[in-house]
Amino acid sequence: MGTASPSGDAEFTGDAPVSAGEIAVDAAPAGNAKWPIRIALVAGVLIAIGAVVTAVLVASGPRADATLPQTGEDASLDVLLLLVATEPHFEVDGATLEQHESFEGWDILSGFNDYGSPCLVAIAPTDEWVRIECTPAPAQLVADTHPFTQPDGPMIRFILDGDTVEAWVYPHAKAQ
Numbered sequence: 001m002g003t004a005s006p007s008g009d010a011e012f013t014g015d016a017p018v019s020a021g022e023i024a025v026d027a028a029p030a031g032n033a034k035w036p037i038r039i040a041l042v043a044g045v046l047i048a049i050g051a052v053v054t055a056v057l058v059a060s061g062p063r064a065d066a067t068l069p070q071t072g073e074d075a076s077l078d079v080l081l082l083l084v085a086t087e088p089h090f091e092v093d094g095a096t097l098e099q100h101e102s103f104e105g106w107d108i109l110s111g112f113n114d115y116g117s118p119c120l121v122a123i124a125p126t127d128e129w130v131r132i133e134c135t136p137a138p139a140q141l142v143a144d145t146h147p148f149t150q151p152d153g154p155m156i157r158f159i160l161d162g163d164t165v166e167a168w169v170y171p172h173a174k175a176q
Contacts, residue, residue, distance in 0.1 A: 064159075064166035066103050073099040075109055079123065087132045092119050103156070103167045106145065110160055120160045 075097035083092055096111035105125030113119050119134040120143045133143040141160040157168040 065169045066101075066167040067161075068100040068103055068108055068158075068165040068167060070110075070163055071099045071101060075099060075111075079107070079109065079121075082123065082130060083121065083132070086130045090119065090132045090134055091115070092121065092132065092134070097121065100165050103158075104169075106156065106158075108158060108165050108167075110165060118160060120158055120165065122156075122158050 075094055079097070080094040083090075083094070091114040093112055093114055097109045098111060100108040100110065102108065107121075107123040109121040109123075111119050111121070113134045115134075115136075117134045117136045118141050119132060120141050122131040122143050122145055124130070124145070129145075131143045131145055133141060135141045143158045145156045145158070155170045157170065159166045159168065
């Protein structure tokens with residue numbers, strides 16, 4: 001039977017019901033019970049702030065001036081002859097070349113060389129200059145153009161990114 005001691009502490013044997021007034025509660029004070037809630041709230045606020053900061057950094061980061069998808073067209077015979085005549089040591093496999101959208105007059109193609117490395121081909125608007133770069137995967141494939149025909153013109157960097165090519169324009173930096 002449950003009996004209460006004179007000090008107010010309850011002795012519970014499980015035989016008889018005991019009223020709430022007779023049971024001594026051994027719980028933490030109500031103020032301490034709020035700590036887990038406070039910790040969860042602070043953690044949630046910190047996660048939300050981190051997500052906002054990350055979103056702002058990603059949104060405000062540098063972006064390519066253009067993204068050039070593949071057009072689905074194969075390289076023309078003129079392009080293949082130009083590659084063989086100007087850059088035979090790259091051994092670009094003409095059967096793998098895919099045309100991308102052009103950018104500021106530059107014809108852009110991507111494919112593979114005889115060693116299986118991805119290649120990027122940039123042909124100048126006047127066909128007088130060809131830039132070819134082949135880089136073994138997983139290295140980033142970059143082809144920079146130089147404004148030889150336009151000394152005050154910009155440099156354009158083409159970066160192969162999967163099936164697309166990013167175009168980044170760098171204005172001419174004049175000597176001070």
